[in-house]
Amino acid sequence: MAVAWSGGRDSTALMHATARCAQSLAHEGFALRVLGLHVHHGLSPRADDWLAQLQHQTQVWLAQGLPVALRWQHLSGSPGPGDSVEAWAREGRHVALQAMAEEAGASLLLLAHHRRDQAETWLLQALRGAGLAGLSAMPQQQARGGLVWARPWLDQPRGRIERYVQALGLDHVEDESNADPRFSRNRLRLKLWPVLEAGFPEGEAALAQSARWAQEAGELLDEIARQDLRAWMTAPSGLDLKAWTLLSRPRLSNLLRHWLRARLGRPAPASLVSRLLDEVGAAVPGAAWPAGGLVIQKHKGSLLALPVPLPAPTPPVACRMDLSQPGLHDCPQWCGRFRVDVVQEPSSELVGSSLLRNVILRPREGSEQFQRAPGTPPRSLKKSWQAAGVPAQGRSGPLVFVDSPGESGLPARLLWVPALGLDARCRGQGEGPLMRLTWLPDAA
Numbered sequence: 001m002a003v004a005w006s007g008g009r010d011s012t013a014l015m016h017a018t019a020r021c022a023q024s025l026a027h028e029g030f031a032l033r034v035l036g037l038h039v040h041h042g043l044s045p046r047a048d049d050w051l052a053q054l055q056h057q058t059q060v061w062l063a064q065g066l067p068v069a070l071r072w073q074h075l076s077g078s079p080g081p082g083d084s085v086e087a088w089a090r091e092g093r094h095v096a097l098q099a100m101a102e103e104a105g106a107s108l109l110l111l112a113h114h115r116r117d118q119a120e121t122w123l124l125q126a127l128r129g130a131g132l133a134g135l136s137a138m139p140q141q142q143a144r145g146g147l148v149w150a151r152p153w154l155d156q157p158r159g160r161i162e163r164y165v166q167a168l169g170l171d172h173v174e175d176e177s178n179a180d181p182r183f184s185r186n187r188l189r190l191k192l193w194p195v196l197e198a199g200f201p202e203g204e205a206a207l208a209q210s211a212r213w214a215q216e217a218g219e220l221l222d223e224i225a226r227q228d229l230r231a232w233m234t235a236p237s238g239l240d241l242k243a244w245t246l247l248s249r250p251r252l253s254n255l256l257r258h259w260l261r262a263r264l265g266r267p268a269p270a271s272l273v274s275r276l277l278d279e280v281g282a283a284v285p286g287a288a289w290p291a292g293g294l295v296i297q298k299h300k301g302s303l304l305a306l307p308v309p310l311p312a313p314t315p316p317v318a319c320r321m322d323l324s325q326p327g328l329h330d331c332p333q334w335c336g337r338f339r340v341d342v343v344q345e346p347s348s349e350l351v352g353s354s355l356l357r358n359v360i361l362r363p364r365e366g367s368e369q370f371q372r373a374p375g376t377p378p379r380s381l382k383k384s385w386q387a388a389g390v391p392a393q394g395r396s397g398p399l400v401f402v403d404s405p406g407e408s409g410l411p412a413r414l415l416w417v418p419a420l421g422l423d424a425r426c427r428g429q430g431e432g433p434l435m436r437l438t439w440l441p442d443a444a
Helices: 009-026 047-063 085-104 115-127 158-168 184-199 203-232 249-264 270-279 381-387
Strands: 002-004 034-040 068-074 108-110 141-144 147-150 238-240 288-291 294-299 302-307 319-321 327-331 336-342 359-362 399-402 413-417 434-441
Touching: 002 009, 002 085, 009 034, 009 047, 009 158, 034 047, 034 085, 047 068, 068 085, 085 147, 115 158, 115 184, 115 203, 184 203, 203 249, 238 249, 249 270, 249 288, 249 294, 249 302, 270 288
Parallel strands: 002 034, 002 108, 034 068, 108 147
Antiparallel strands: 141 147, 238 302, 288 294, 294 302, 319 359, 327 336, 336 434, 359 399, 399 413
């Protein structure tokens, strides 16, 4: 296991306590090593001295029989003009800790945050006007990229850790930046917290409890959102506009925020959520709202999140391509890429890999006919897209053709169409592993 070890009082106490636990378990036949992970931020003139102290402390503990080791990593670069030093250091620290843990093969990383840290975080978030996610403060544990980040002391008062350090005489570093009032957490600790503690001795425990209530409420809202998404999602990945009239505003807001997070890959701005809540119901069909690299559009009874295609540097022309291997296949002239997946389960949207070995990518010409399902008549692409509820912005990408079997000179057969999938006349054809095509347009 690994411990994030800055060298300060709290992380030094956690490193030592964890090493003692590992030492006691060794007597019972469990071979455990505690790896301290140190991030050299390069912000303090004493940063090199701190690393040297940790190296010395590691050797002292090893001589005492504690199963410890140390790894460290220097952060490259520095905060840009106007950047938050705290945010830059935090982001770089998280990346460095994740990388070092992965390199060492650690699956558990312990952090030394305690109850006072949790209470401070809740208070800072409240002063910033944060919502439920911010007021949830720090989770007890969370998984990121195969690594579990855990805070075993999140319910422990700060005073208990201080007594542990004093009783054992543990050496630790003192970061002079902790006295710098330019940082918001320092201002809270130095000016507000002493007054709060004097007037409300149980304030630390009460605020930490508020964070736990917020976490529980957040989990409940996540559960409700998952249920609502199953009830209100429409193909392809849209939201049914009936939700605007049948759901209460708080419940619709919760549904919308979760739907947007899945589409955007990050929490949606509060301003976007508010606009959609207020404007979608009365907006005309086709109305659109910008959302980063996407556009949110009202289309045929649904709210869709559509990519904004980048303009092609040159008009796309027909070309040949090998799509017979799984993975991503870039098509820069079409401003996107194909994803090819091998699929074991039977499906009507699959085709043998041999048919994808030498496909023709072509722009739409206007005469193409697409068959949606076996036994149905082929229809023009425009009508096929309209019947499937695909707006114009969702139709970007090349049409995929294959050479007709038999005599050369016959026109190529339409195989696959963006947002519609495989032509029914080609389903299941070809030899080799069964493949599925997905078109991924670049986003502006």
